[in-house]
Amino acid sequence: MLLEDVLEEYYYHCLASGFTDKTMINKNQEYKQLNKFIIEERQVTELESITHHDLKSYIRSKQMSGLQPSSIVSMSKQVRAFFSWCVKEEYIQINPMDKVTLPKVGTKMLTGYTTQEVTTMINCFNNKEYLEIRNKAIVSLMADCGLRSIEIRRFTHSSIHDNFILISGKGNKERIVNLSSIVKKTLIKYERVKKQYFKGKNVPYENYFLNYRGEEMSHVGIHNLVKEAGRRAKVKEARPHKFRHFFAVQSLLNGIDIYSLSKLLGHSEVNTTERYLTSLNVKDLLEDSVKTSPLTNMKK
Incomplete structure (x- = not known):
């Protein structure tokens, strides 16, 4: 199955699930970037052919671009959610993100008002x-x-x-x-x-x-x-x-x-x-x- 076809199906699944407009915009942007990288940088077009090596390379590209660890982890959750859904739909057997190590994020103190x-x-x-x-x-x-x-x-x-x-x-x-x-x-x-x-x-x-x-x-x-x-x-x-x-x-x-x-x-x-x-x-x-x-x- 073509990755871009499955990504499109998952997009409408998320839309039907009631995610907010802001969340859908973020998801759409992230999945477009993932699709582009996998096809152009890893020469892979089929969903079943994607390995954890491809996704590790994708994460590494985000790090090299200067993206903060917290942003990388947030982005990775969206990628993991997509592949988890693919497993649930029985399009693939295992989630390739399971073997991807994410950068550690320091605990940032959240402050409110007095x-x-x-x-x-x-x-x-x-x-x-x-x-x-x-x-x-x-x-x-x-x-x-x-x-x-x-x-x-x-x-x-x-x-x-x-x-x-x-x-x-x-x-x-x-x-x-x-x-x-x-x-x-x-x-x-x-x-x-x-x-x-x-x-x-x-x-x-x-x-x-x-x-x-x-x-x-x-x-x-x-x-x-x-x-x-x-x-x-x-x-x-x-x-x-x-x-x-x-x-x-x-x-x-x-x-x-x-x-x-x-x-x-x-x-x-x-x-x-x-x-x-x-x-x-x-x-x-x-x-x-x-x-x-x-x-x-x-x-x-």
């Missing part, structure tokens, strides 16, 4: 204009619920209930996140202003958060509003994903266990959640250990 930074970023938006109130609501949701940028963009009015939101995350996996009374109050105000802002206008989109034209917000739009919040609050490196780190750390310090936290964040593996907690400093851990001391709590 409580003061989050408070300042939320309060930097006024309570008068539609976009300002929308932005305040989005930043509040990110900080208090740990939602991903794409989850903020995609959820609808029907997803919101009195005290929780039903979120469809990666791979269309649904989860429930709690809505605090503080955030609920912010959302009620947003809904009221939104209704007035779009009164008499045709708004065909069901998305909860809309841009000024009444359309679904873009990834860049979310990134820019967080960047603007950072600029106003004088917070360096303000990015949407850092709110998930903030949510994770604060939730753990407030007593949640890591397995429950992992579910709230929509992680499929606990070790992904653990990376979010590397920013906990010694002072935080010492203060938290006092709250959870078994003997201290026995005296209460």
Whole structure:
């Protein structure tokens, strides 16, 4: 079977599986590069003829191009996923990636925001204009619920209930996140202003958060509003994903266990959640250990 034909079949398999647009773009780009390298550099066109030597050479080419180890590992996961699917479909018997050694990636400390930074970023938006109130609501949701940028963009009015939101995350996996009374109050105000802002206008989109034209917000739009919040609050490196780190750390310090936290964040593996907690400093851990001391709590 021609490699490019199987890659095309796998692409549509992934599309039908509900991967996000961003993920599909990354996958498509990676598989085009793989196909090109295998054909041009290794003179192999048939899927069954690909060996681990070919894939080792492909990884080596990525290293020689200056690609960072973390990026190589991320790219390799996509290649491994493709060949695993081929094994499952019985197109090949073994996954050639099983014998490919990947570069070691050092543990990078993920950092979130401080409580003061989050408070300042939320309060930097006024309570008068539609976009300002929308932005305040989005930043509040990110900080208090740990939602991903794409989850903020995609959820609808029907997803919101009195005290929780039903979120469809990666791979269309649904989860429930709690809505605090503080955030609920912010959302009620947003809904009221939104209704007035779009009164008499045709708004065909069901998305909860809309841009000024009444359309679904873009990834860049979310990134820019967080960047603007950072600029106003004088917070360096303000990015949407850092709110998930903030949510994770604060939730753990407030007593949640890591397995429950992992579910709230929509992680499929606990070790992904653990990376979010590397920013906990010694002072935080010492203060938290006092709250959870078994003997201290026995005296209460």
